[in-house]
Amino acid sequence: MPSREGLDAVSVSFEVEALASLDSLYRTALRLTRVPADAEDLVQETYLKAFRAADQFEPGTNLRAWLFTILHNTARNRVRDRARDSVVIDSEAVERAAEVAAFPGATSSPAPETPESLLLRDTLAPELQAAINALPDAFRQAVWLRDVEEFSYAEIARMLDIPVGTVMSRISRGRHLLYEQLHHLRPVNA
Numbered sequence: 315m316p317s318r319e320g321l322d323a324v325s326v327s328f329e330v331e332a333l334a335s336l337d338s339l340y341r342t343a344l345r346l347t348r349v350p351a352d353a354e355d356l357v358q359e360t361y362l363k364a365f366r367a368a369d370q371f372e373p374g375t376n377l378r379a380w381l382f383t384i385l386h387n388t389a390r391n392r393v394r395d396r397a398r399d400s401v402v403i404d405s406e407a408v409e410r411a412a413e414v415a416a417f418p419g420a421t422s423s424p425a426p427e428t429p430e431s432l433l434l435r436d437t438l439a440p441e442l443q444a445a446i447n448a449l450p451d452a453f454r455q456a457v458w459l460r461d462v463e464e465f466s467y468a469e470i471a472r473m474l475d476i477p478v479g480t481v482m483s484r485i486s487r488g489r490h491l492l493y494e495q496l497h498h499l500r501p502v503n504a
Contacts, residue, residue, distance in 0.1 A: 453488030
C-alpha cells in the first residue's frame with residue numbers, strides 16, 4: 315500500500331469524503347441486516363470495495379450516493395449468497411434456547427444495549443421505531459433512504475437498482491403504512 319505521502323490530493327480528498335459517510339452507512343447497514351456485527355461487516359466490505367474501485371469514481375458526482383449503491387448491492391449479494399447456503403441446525407442449541415425462553419428469569423442479565431440502539435431509543439419514539447421496523451423490507455429501505463438519509467428519488471433508484479417510479483410508490487406506500495400505524499398519536503389540535 316502506498317505511503318500517505320505518496321497519495322495525491324485527489325486520493326486524500328476521496329478518502330476524507332468517503333469516511334465522512336461512515337455513520338450514515340452504518341445506520342443504513344443496520345437497518346438492512348438488523349444485526350450489529352453483520353452491519354459492521356457490510357460497511358467494512360463496502361469501504362473495501364469502494365477504495366479498491368476509487369479510480370472508477372467520477373469526481374464531481376455524489377460520492378455518498380455511490381457508497382450507498384455499493385452498500386445496497388453488497389447487501390443484496392449477501393442475501394442471495396446466503397439463500398444458496400444450506401441451513402445447519404444445532405438441536406442442542408435450539409433446546410437450550412427453548413429452555414431460556416421458557417424461564418426468562420434464569421438468565422443472569424439482559425443483553426447490553428448497543429450505541430445504535432441507544433441512539434434510536436433516544437431520538438425516535440418507541441412507537442415510531444416499532445412502526446418503521448414493521449414495514450416490509452422494500453418500503454422500509456426506501457423510506458429510510460429518503461426520510462432519514464435524505465437521498466433524492468433518483469439516487470435511491472440507482473442504489474436499489476429499480477425505476478424512480480417504483481421508489482416513489484414504495485416511499486408513498488411506506489409513509490401511508492406509517493401514518494396508518496401512527497395517526498392515533500397525532501395531537502388533537504394539530
